[in-house]
Amino acid sequence: KFSAKIDEDTLEELEEVLISADIGVSASDKLLSQLREKVRAEKIRSPEELKEALKEEIIKVFPAEKLEIVPPTIILVVGVNGVGKTTTIGKLAYRFKTQGKKVILSAADTFRAAAAEQLSIWGQRAGVDVVKHQEGSDPAAVLFDAIQAGKARRADIIICDTAGRLHTKKNLMEELKKLYRVSEKEYPEAKIVSLLVLDATTGQNAIAQAKIFKEAVNISGIVLTKLDGTAKGGVAVAIASELNLPVFFIGVGEGMDDLEEFDPKAFADAIL
Amino acid sequence: MNLPCLLKKGVNDLAFEALTQKLEAVFKRLRGKGKLSEADVKQAMREIRLALLEADVNYKVVKDFVQKVTERAVGQEVMESLTPAQQVIKIVHDELVRLMGPKDTKLNFSQSKVSVFMMVGLQGSGKTTTCGKLGLYLSKMGKRPLLVAADIYRPAAIKQLQVVGEKVGLPVFTMGEQDPVAISKAALEHAFRHGNDVVIIDTAGRLHIDDELMEELERIKEAVTPNEILLVVDSMTGQDAVNVAETFHNRLHLTGLILTKLDGDTRGGAALSIKAVTGCPIKFVGVGEKLTDLEPFYPDRMASRILGM
Ligand SMILES: Nc1nc2c(ncn2[C@@H]2O[C@H](COP(=O)(O)OP(=O)(O)OP(=O)(O)O)[C@@H](O)[C@H]2O)c(=O)[nH]1
Ligand SMILES: Nc1nc2c(ncn2[C@@H]2O[C@H](COP(=O)(O)OP(=O)(O)OP(=O)(O)O)[C@@H](O)[C@H]2O)c(=O)[nH]1
Ligand SMILES: [K+]
Ligand SMILES: [Mg+2]
Ligand SMILES: [Mg+2]
DSSP: OOOSSSOHHHHHHHHHHHHHTTOOHHHHHHHHHHHHHHHHHHTOOSHHHHHHHHHHHHHHHSOOOOOOOOSSEEEEEEOSTTSSHHHHHHHHHHHHHHTTOOEEEEEEOOSSTTHHHHHHHHHHHHTOEEEOOOTTSOHHHHHHHHHHHHHHTTOSEEEEEEOOOOTTOHHHHHHHHHHHHHHHHHOTTSEEEEEEEEETTBOTHHHHHHHHHHHHHOEEEEEEEOTTSSOOOTHHHHHHHHHOOOEEEEEOSSSTTOEEEOOHHHHHHHHO | OOHHHHHHSOHHHHHHHHHHHHHHHHTTTOOSSOBOOHHHHHHHHHHHHHHHHHTTOOHHHHHHHHHHHHHHHTTOBOOTTSOHHHHHHHHHHHHHHHHHOSOOOOOOOOSSSOEEEEEEOSTTSSHHHHHHHHHHHHHHTTOOEEEEEEOOSSTTHHHHHHHHHHHHTOOEEOBTBSOHHHHHHHHHHHHHHHTOOEEEEEEOOOOTTOHHHHHHHHHHHHHHOOSEEEEEEETTBOTTHHHHHHHHHHHHOOOEEEEEOTTSSOOOTHHHHHHHHHOOOEEEEEOSSSTTOEEEOOHHHHHHHHTTO
16 A cells, blocks of 8 residues: 555556656556555655656666767668658768768668758758769669768768658568668678667557567667657657667757757656 | 468457457456446446557547546447447447547638648648648649648758659749748739639648747738648657647647548547547548548548557
8 A cells, every 4th residue: 555645546647647648558557566666665655756766667667778889880760751860860960970970871762752852951961971862763772872982981970861661561661671781781891770760749659660660670779859849759668668779869859959869867857 | 369360460450359358358247138337337448448548549538538438338228239348339439430520521612712721730740742642632623723832941841842743743832941921922822823723831840839930820821811721640649649739729720630641550549639629620631652642531430440440
């Protein structure tokens, strides 16, 4: 039993907060049952203590890994439609460039209308080169060229934009695997990092996205975008809990420097 | 269940099977005829609640819904032909259909002037693509649409709309990166002079809490008095859909909603949430990236989808 102050109503309120943040029913239940244990073990009495304890549980869910860049690195940026892949690449390019790294962008979204133009503008803003082909051409061929350019120009990082695709589309997921294979084959010395971009506004479907993209291209971690809105991005908790995937960065706007390193504490504070 | 069969099934079928099984377990002791007691219904509603939350229906919307349906279901006769589980599902399904309906894909055209449609919504929801889809749909209806590039912020947004316009064979009005209000006004003039009877304005994606950009939409609205202001919503949206829809509606008085990216496996509970908070009809759904991938919204199909059926 809980102390007089922390009753089932309080826990229900917390459940509402967690679910409203898109953490989902099962991850919320898991957090709350851990919280119950803690209340018992640590004799938590006040609602404030309770909140802090729940925050700790949320923070604990995230693997503490950071994105490590060992040049040369190829970063494949993947995710469903409209989540913020191309924009995130612009931000990453700027970030790495500022850190003194040489970056090349690969416009391997040859499908979406004006995708290459969009990436080129980001390339100009960040001051990095962009390798692109015509709309409708083979994405693997674009990446191939970007890798050759990366080798020739001694780039530290090649960041590859990919077309948005729903994880349920088998043929498109195969196309993505091909990009991974091209990276392995054409640049065996390079480290391959697959970043999954998730829109913080997304609900429980993000779990399915993460699972299937992980199977396809061995996702290293997540970039959670659009956290400047009112959505909390809580589904990342469910994903971390189920798939043990870290969040590397968060997107907090549409500007070049609106990319921050993920801070689980700040994230938990925003939820509670 | 054997494995090939399991593989063939989608996530939603499995979700529905699980829900049905859980409800059947709840009603196991209730054999044959009789009335559904409050306790039975309450227990069943716990499973329904879970299913709706897993489908991303907003927490508060679920709460109201469950309460309403509980009242409706208590005391109902258990029909002979149905198991109680199926009956409860039917009640829930009907209520979902009622809340999301009626089917209404009618677009409001101006009788004497050029009709103005305006697409609004969060970043990346699918506005630009949907402009092209709707333009194509209207031209098939015999209209002569003009697409208007009023997103001056997103890199290459104008170019994107031009490519989309070319794909559907429609003219695109651009004025570079000038004030979107001026662009919209000029586009209306242009349409009038060139025999276009409807303009579709592609606006930039924006956060509902971005006061400055929301005000821009209000100014466009004031300048060109749209016949339709359509909120384009990503069907994968989670709990926040209510905040977004409510704010856009409060500021602009939306006339309708378009739900995109339903070609995936999202359960799409946001449909219920946005309908609940705005009361606006969901007119169309986007079911793919191709510009022909636009369909009317069917409340009954959406209800089945939310329940995982
Ligand atoms: N507010 C906000 N908007 C963002 C953020 N990241 C991206 N966006 C916006 O989201 C929209 C979509 O971004 P893109 O980078 O084009 O997304 P994408 O994943 O490349 O899209 P596709 O290539 O079409 O699949 C654009 O309007 C971006 O400006 C963010 O962190 N916050
Ligand atoms: N699978 C699928 N993708 C869609 C659908 N509608 C739009 N998209 C994709 O979603 C992404 C974003 O679409 P846009 O039309 O650029 O979205 P937007 O709202 O104009 O984006 P911003 O202008 O950046 O706010 C693109 O990759 C589109 O191809 C749909 O119904 N299904
Ligand atoms: K989105
Ligand atoms: Mg892109
Ligand atoms: Mg757009």
